[in-house]
Amino acid sequence: MFPTLSAPSPAGTEIRSAGWTQGMQRSVLRQMLAVVSRPGILSFAGGLPAPDLFPTADYSAALAHVLSTDRGALQYGPPFLPLKRHIVDLMAQRGVDCSVDQVFLTTGAQQALDILTRFLLDSAGQVMLEEIVYTGIRQVVASHQPDVLPVRTDLETGIEVDDVITHLERGALPAYLYVIPDAHNPLGVSLSEEKRARLAEIAGAYGLPIIEDDPYGFLSYDGRCLPPLRALNDSHVFYVGSFSKIMAPALRLGWLIAPEALMPKLTVIKEAGDLESSALTQRAVAAYLDGGHLPAHLERLQKEYRLRRDTMLAAMARYFPPGITWTHPRAGMFIWVTLPEHVDAAALLETAVEREKVAFIPGHAFAHPGVKATNYMRLNFSNCCLADIEEGIERLGRVLELVTA
Amino acid sequence: MFPTLSAPSPAGTEIRSAGWTQGMQRSVLRQMLAVVSRPGILSFAGGLPAPDLFPTADYSAALAHVLSTDRGALQYGPPFLPLKRHIVDLMAQRGVDCSVDQVFLTTGAQQALDILTRFLLDSAGQVMLEEIVYTGIRQVVASHQPDVLPVRTDLETGIEVDDVITHLERGALPAYLYVIPDAHNPLGVSLSEEKRARLAEIAGAYGLPIIEDDPYGFLSYDGRCLPPLRALNDSHVFYVGSFSKIMAPALRLGWLIAPEALMPKLTVIKEAGDLESSALTQRAVAAYLDGGHLPAHLERLQKEYRLRRDTMLAAMARYFPPGITWTHPRAGMFIWVTLPEHVDAAALLETAVEREKVAFIPGHAFAHPGVKATNYMRLNFSNCCLADIEEGIERLGRVLELVTA
Numbered sequence: 001m002f003p004t005l006s007a008p009s010p011a012g013t014e015i016r017s018a019g020w021t022q023g024m025q026r027s028v029l030r031q032m033l034a035v036v037s038r039p040g041i042l043s044f045a046g047g048l049p050a051p052d053l054f055p056t057a058d059y060s061a062a063l064a065h066v067l068s069t070d071r072g073a074l075q076y077g078p079p080f081l082p083l084k085r086h087i088v089d090l091m092a093q094r095g096v097d098c099s100v101d102q103v104f105l106t107t108g109a110q111q112a113l114d115i116l117t118r119f120l121l122d123s124a125g126q127v128m129l130e131e132i133v134y135t136g137i138r139q140v141v142a143s144h145q146p147d148v149l150p151v152r153t154d155l156e157t158g159i160e161v162d163d164v165i166t167h168l169e170r171g172a173l174p175a176y177l178y179v180i181p182d183a184h185n186p187l188g189v190s191l192s193e194e195k196r197a198r199l200a201e202i203a204g205a206y207g208l209p210i211i212e213d214d215p216y217g218f219l220s221y222d223g224r225c226l227p228p229l230r231a232l233n234d235s236h237v238f239y240v241g242s243f244s245k246i247m248a249p250a251l252r253l254g255w256l257i258a259p260e261a262l263m264p265k266l267t268v269i270k271e272a273g274d275l276e277s278s279a280l281t282q283r284a285v286a287a288y289l290d291g292g293h294l295p296a297h298l299e300r301l302q303k304e305y306r307l308r309r310d311t312m313l314a315a316m317a318r319y320f321p322p323g324i325t326w327t328h329p330r331a332g333m334f335i336w337v338t339l340p341e342h343v344d345a346a347a348l349l350e351t352a353v354e355r356e357k358v359a360f361i362p363g364h365a366f367a368h369p370g371v372k373a374t375n376y377m378r379l380n381f382s383n384c385c386l387a388d389i390e391e392g393i394e395r396l397g398r399v400l401e402l403v404t405a
Numbered sequence: 406m407f408p409t410l411s412a413p414s415p416a417g418t419e420i421r422s423a424g425w426t427q428g429m430q431r432s433v434l435r436q437m438l439a440v441v442s443r444p445g446i447l448s449f450a451g452g453l454p455a456p457d458l459f460p461t462a463d464y465s466a467a468l469a470h471v472l473s474t475d476r477g478a479l480q481y482g483p484p485f486l487p488l489k490r491h492i493v494d495l496m497a498q499r500g501v502d503c504s505v506d507q508v509f510l511t512t513g514a515q516q517a518l519d520i521l522t523r524f525l526l527d528s529a530g531q532v533m534l535e536e537i538v539y540t541g542i543r544q545v546v547a548s549h550q551p552d553v554l555p556v557r558t559d560l561e562t563g564i565e566v567d568d569v570i571t572h573l574e575r576g577a578l579p580a581y582l583y584v585i586p587d588a589h590n591p592l593g594v595s596l597s598e599e600k601r602a603r604l605a606e607i608a609g610a611y612g613l614p615i616i617e618d619d620p621y622g623f624l625s626y627d628g629r630c631l632p633p634l635r636a637l638n639d640s641h642v643f644y645v646g647s648f649s650k651i652m653a654p655a656l657r658l659g660w661l662i663a664p665e666a667l668m669p670k671l672t673v674i675k676e677a678g679d680l681e682s683s684a685l686t687q688r689a690v691a692a693y694l695d696g697g698h699l700p701a702h703l704e705r706l707q708k709e710y711r712l713r714r715d716t717m718l719a720a721m722a723r724y725f726p727p728g729i730t731w732t733h734p735r736a737g738m739f740i741w742v743t744l745p746e747h748v749d750a751a752a753l754l755e756t757a758v759e760r761e762k763v764a765f766i767p768g769h770a771f772a773h774p775g776v777k778a779t780n781y782m783r784l785n786f787s788n789c790c791l792a793d794i795e796e797g798i799e800r801l802g803r804v805l806e807l808v809t810a
Binding site for chain 1: 478670684685
């Protein structure tokens with residue numbers, strides 16, 4: 001029968017999308033970033049590494065070398081073993097003992113989160129997330145429409161382990177708990193040593209998978225970061241690493257450390273997503289690491305970012321009125337500011353942009369729905385020069401005077 | 406309560422993965438490729454473009470140029486508009502009229518399939534796939550555990566449109582129909598002009614989304630390919646394009662053409678998957694295209710691949726015994742061979758590898774479960790030199806003599 005003979009109703013000709021997409025929204029964070037990225041605005045809103053610190057020349061040389069010498073550089077191919085070996089070495093610097101067979105390469109850390117979520121989370125299953133959490137993990141779980149079990153976070157010691165245990169003792173069977181061990185985005189807090197030990201133990205005792213997202217563990221400013229959870233538990237902790245912050249985001253290259261027995265299934269999920277990560281990028285990053293450039297580069301990053309952090313913290317102490325507190329990050333890129341309860345940070349942002357041309361991200365952009373997080377700001381210190389940090393914090397101080405006076 | 410106090414059962418400490426992963430398997434195709442990729446085997450099994458034809462020098466120059474001039478090259482960033490403009494031009498060459506606002510950049514065509522599937526397919530919904538189909542689309546839908554509505558394919562004219570209509574008339578509401586308009590993988594067939602028109606009409610009349618996967622439409626050997634379905638229907642056809650076969654797979658860069666109104670939701674899905682595609686790759690491919698290199702490069706690809714196809718077809722006519730037929734692809738990289746009914750291509754592959762050190766992919770690797778496809782082979786002609794094609798087909802002819810005598 002030819003289709004025109006049985007014309008369906010007009011409504012039937014609309015694109016029917018999957019049910020979960022009906023209520024989906026652009027992340028508040030991304031919407032805000034678009035608003036505050038206008039020229040002329042001094043912005044602490046983004047989460048960008050400093051482009052002037054990218055290893056551009058050395059990476060360009062690595063690309064040229066690989067393209068002129070390696071016939072597989074532009075072809076399809078299996079994960080590049082020499083890069084996995086380098087990652088094993090990087091993990092050792094973080095105190096993690098693993099083998100190349102436990103290294104799984106991904107198209108950035110975000111893809112690692114997505115692959116693990118597809119592997120672990122049933123449709124309408126449970127996940128355990130902090131009340132204030134990286135927006136990317138909320139985007140990842142959204143299509144699975146899970147029951148999100150919220151966990152609070154202490155601003156000095158990290159995630160409230162007792163909340164985790166309470167959920168589990170009540171019979172919760174979450175697909176996983178998501179944790180950032182060092183320099184939490186957006187909170188800037190690192191997990192205390194005691195909490196790392198307790199979480200690693202809980203993971204084994206309850207069979208609770210933990211996704212440990214560690215983009216900032218190599219960007220430490222007060223001595224080395226503590227070893228991540230994966231150093232304490234190799235059966236239930238899925239470690240996620242990334243070259244975005246230690247080299248450059250446009251590599252879109254990350255990795256995860258997972259039990260070897262799970263690799264075949266993770267591979268099938270990865271292939272469904274994008275077949276494989278770029279053979280060229282894998283080889284070029286390996287060539288860059290072969291060249292031994294990374295240690296000096298990391299030292300430079302740490303030195304520069306430490307200066308920016310210290311400059312911002314000192315300026316905040318100088319220019320912010322009383323009644324405001326903030327985290328003192330030992331690593332990473334973010335400071336979390338707690339304003340007096342009555343201050344609405346979203347309204348404050350409007351004033352800040354209009355009056356002083358300075359921007360930040362209101363904390364509610366990172367909040368679990370229903371969690372009150374109106375009186376917080378996230379400040380980024382990695383992507384401004386020292387003079388702009390000084391100037392921007394002074395401006396922000398003037399805006400804060402208006403609402404705290 | 407501390408977790409060690411309430412020790413759960415040992416079974417509770419295993420990693421619980423999502424239900425759909427219990428039955429998941431590595432694709433038969435990928436398993437086979439590992440077996441037949443051993444050195445010394447003359448292989449027509451893979452699906453690789455020829456690495457000697459990659460535009461290595463020009464792309465290397467484009468990368469170097471971008472890295473030395475564009476400060477955004479290694480940073481996070483929005484989709485690169487100049488690349489979208491180039492894609493609009495490429496689409497015009499395929500007979501498709503679209504705007505930059507309808508172009509959506511992806512990390513390879515595979516990611517486009519994944520994003521569209523997440524957008525369109527409900528858990529346990531329906532999809533319409535050919536009985537013999539690209540394995541990557543079956544991997545994409547697997548996690549959604551859909552009801553797959555099978556459609557047959559004619560080896561001269563492509564997908565059986567009447568089968569599509571029958572399903573729809575019976576009340577099926579598939580999330581989409583998946584189609585390769587030109588040089589079907591694995592069948593090598595291109596859709597007839599009449600079938601393109603009928604499918605485009607059905608899509609509108611029934612509100613049936615069609616995912617049109619077109620990796621080979623620019624690799625045409627007997628004059629230009631016909632315009633794809635998207636040229637005939639801009640409301641329900643999602644066109645998927647790729648730089649993998651016309652430039653190189655390691656770019657991991659593709660695109661889709663979709664209604665502008667859907668872009669915000671597709672963006673959210675993309676961000677959940679890998680945040681964004683590499684800013685560096687987007688800029689380098691745009692720079693390569695700025696340089697005007699592509700037309701001459703495509704001509705060279707077409708000339709070389711045409712020679713390889715013609716060499717293989719001529720050798721098949723010379724060396725294959727009677728009772729065997731095959732498709733004559735006007736584009737792409739594959740020939741589909743129909744063996745006598747009694748021949749088991751999987752057993753034949755073992756004989757071929759052992760006795761003659763020549764390999765192919767048995768057709769059942771591409772078959773919908775339950776569909777009998779034991780007597781088919783897929784041959785790839787893009788990744789062997791002419792001498793190897795001649796030699797390999799002669800060897801394969803000897804193996805075929807054994808089972809058809």
